[in-house]
Amino acid sequence: MSPISLERSIFKVRHPLREVNEKAYDPEILAIGPYHHGNDKYKFMEEQKLRYLQRLLERRNEGSLDKCMSKLRELEQQAHNCYAETIDASQENFLAMMLIDGCFIIELFRKFNMKELRDEDDRIDEDDPIMHESGIRTSIERDLLLLENQVPLFILSTLYDLTKGPDEHHEFSYVAIEYFNIELGGPIRKPTIDKSQGEHLLHLYHIHALGDRAVGVGVRFRALQEGELSDIKFVNGILAIPVLYVEDNTETQFRNLIAYEQYRLSRGINYFTDYVTFLDCLINSSKDVKVLRHAGIIKNYMGDDEVVAQMFNKIGDHVTVSDSYYSEIFQKVNAHCAKRTKVWMAKLRRDYFHSPWAFLSALAAIVLLLLTIAETGFSVLSYTKQS
Numbered sequence: 001m002s003p004i005s006l007e008r009s010i011f012k013v014r015h016p017l018r019e020v021n022e023k024a025y026d027p028e029i030l031a032i033g034p035y036h037h038g039n040d041k042y043k044f045m046e047e048q049k050l051r052y053l054q055r056l057l058e059r060r061n062e063g064s065l066d067k068c069m070s071k072l073r074e075l076e077q078q079a080h081n082c083y084a085e086t087i088d089a090s091q092e093n094f095l096a097m098m099l100i101d102g103c104f105i106i107e108l109f110r111k112f113n114m115k116e117l118r119d120e121d122d123r124i125d126e127d128d129p130i131m132h133e134s135g136i137r138t139s140i141e142r143d144l145l146l147l148e149n150q151v152p153l154f155i156l157s158t159l160y161d162l163t164k165g166p167d168e169h170h171e172f173s174y175v176a177i178e179y180f181n182i183e184l185g186g187p188i189r190k191p192t193i194d195k196s197q198g199e200h201l202l203h204l205y206h207i208h209a210l211g212d213r214a215v216g217v218g219v220r221f222r223a224l225q226e227g228e229l230s231d232i233k234f235v236n237g238i239l240a241i242p243v244l245y246v247e248d249n250t251e252t253q254f255r256n257l258i259a260y261e262q263y264r265l266s267r268g269i270n271y272f273t274d275y276v277t278f279l280d281c282l283i284n285s286s287k288d289v290k291v292l293r294h295a296g297i298i299k300n301y302m303g304d305d306e307v308v309a310q311m312f313n314k315i316g317d318h319v320t321v322s323d324s325y326y327s328e329i330f331q332k333v334n335a336h337c338a339k340r341t342k343v344w345m346a347k348l349r350r351d352y353f354h355s356p357w358a359f360l361s362a363l364a365a366i367v368l369l370l371l372t373i374a375e376t377g378f379s380v381l382s383y384t385k386q387s
Contacts, residue, residue, distance in 0.1 A: 007081040009199035010035075010150045011263040016318035017255075024255040029136065030143040032101050033151045034087045034094070045140075048130055049104040055121060056107050060163050065099075068162050072098055075155065082152045082199070084263070101151055102159040105144070105201075106172065109179045114167075141180065142249045147256045147263075150200035173198060177208050202260055210271050216282070216337050223296035230271050230325065232278065234332045241292075244279075245299045251311050258319060274325040276315050281330075283312045 012035060013025045031042040057065055072079075072095050079098060080087060087094060111118050111131060118131060129136050143149055153173075160172040198204035210228055224231060224242040233240045254276055261270040283289055286305035292298040293305065300308055324330065 007078070008084040009203065009264060010082050010147070010152070011084040011259070012148055013259050017259055017262070020314060020317045021251070021255065024252045025146060025148060025259070027143040027146060027149055028139040030140050030149070032105070032144065032149045034083065034089060034097065035085065035148045037089075037097055049100050052104045052107040053100055056103055056163060059165070064163055068099055068103075068159055069095060071158055071162060072155070075158065079152050079155055098151060098155055099159070102155050103163070105151075105156055106160045106163065106175075108140070109172075109175045110168075112179045113175050138249070142252055145180075145202050145205055145253055145256060147202055147259045150202055153198040153200050153204060156201075173204060176201060176204055180205060180208075202256060206257055206260065206272070216333055219333060219336065221292060221295035221297055230275055232275075232326060232329060234329045234336075237336055239329075239333065241297045243297060243299060245301065246308050246311075247301045251315065254315060258315070262320060269325050270321075271325060273316075273319060273321060276312065277319075277321050277324065278326045278329075280312045280316050283309050285309055 010033065018025055027036055027042060029042060030045045031037055031039060036042065076091065076095060080094070089097065108130065111121065121128060121131075130140065131137075156176075157172040160175075198207060210230055219234075220238045222238050222240045224233075224240050227242050229242055229244070231242055254272060257272040258270075258276060261273050282292070286309045289298060289300070289305040289308045293300055298308065302308060
């Protein structure tokens with residue numbers, strides 16, 4: 001048995017996590033890397049990969065292929081070490097897979113970022129389903145962020161550098177982030193990530209979504225329009241949370257980011273695991289989702305609040321949580337809610353001021369009580385004067 005590599009960063013999702021929602025970890029149409037390679041389910045995209053490789057070679061000549069394969073041979077063992085599972089493939093098949101999958105990804109990102117390249121390819125091939133069918137594009141973007149569906153980032157960066165054109169000046173990490181166009185909790189920042197930082201595309205997404213950090217009852221909610229996803233603050237009874245856009249692929253993205261944090265060898269802060277756990281503590285039912293939606297914190301593009309509630313209630317199943325990044329906020333919120341006046345005011349708002357009719361009913365009861373007290377007072381005064 002060969003020793004376990006300390007470089008491994010691409011894992012298969014274990015059974016306890018996978019059984020909660022198996023579809024969240026499997027590709028829809030695109031297999032990248034060895035774990036799902038050779039499955040007939042992904043045959044359509046295998047043809048598209050070869051077509052994209054052909055277009056690349058037509059632009060850069062056949063000599064670039066020899067340079068790429070020569071460099072990949074130097075990096076073969078390092079690439080093997082990134083996979084936690086044993087790869088059952090010959091040297092040539094493994095290198096061919098790295099070349100085809102890697103070139104497909106960098107060509108996809110190039111075409112997304114370079115309009116002139118799209119126009120040039122459209123003149124040659126007007127029927128590119130990847131560029132012209134939105135459903136396919138959405139599935140590809142989803143599949144590229146699956147933990148089991150990765151190739152090492154240094155492979156992608158190397159292939160990108162070897163096939164660069166004269167007008168391409170950015171690092172691969174820049175064009176990758178531009179492609180994913182991350183919208184987790186605020187406007188897009190221009191990527192400033194060094195290519196040596198990322199292990200694979202999912203890790204790059206993880207770093208960029210967190211920004212610079214990658215180095216209840218009686219509480220009011222406020223949506224933060226700017227900031228990273230983890231920028232949650234609690235000040236003066238107000239819990240400020242960045243806006244979260246909940247779409248069809250949100251659960252898949254969260255599950256794979258959490259799985260990556262669960263399996264990675266470095267023991268840094270599990271930002272996404274802690275974030276989802278934090279939201280799970282806030283959300284117990286569709287009513288809680290409704291409160292967060294009305295506060296502008298959740299933008300629900302799935303339509304049904306109950307679906308969102310169930311997603312957050314189940315997403316933490318079989319996930320290990322240690323010291324939470326938000327433990328201080330938990331303590332502040334609990335201390336705030338423990339104050340009797342806060343609890344009393346919260347119950348008053350919940351029970352009597354949650355709607356105009358409830359407010360009017362409470363107001364009428366208060367007026368009736370005051371009139372009764374006044375009548376009693378007048379009766380006492382009248383009795384005193386007679387005496």
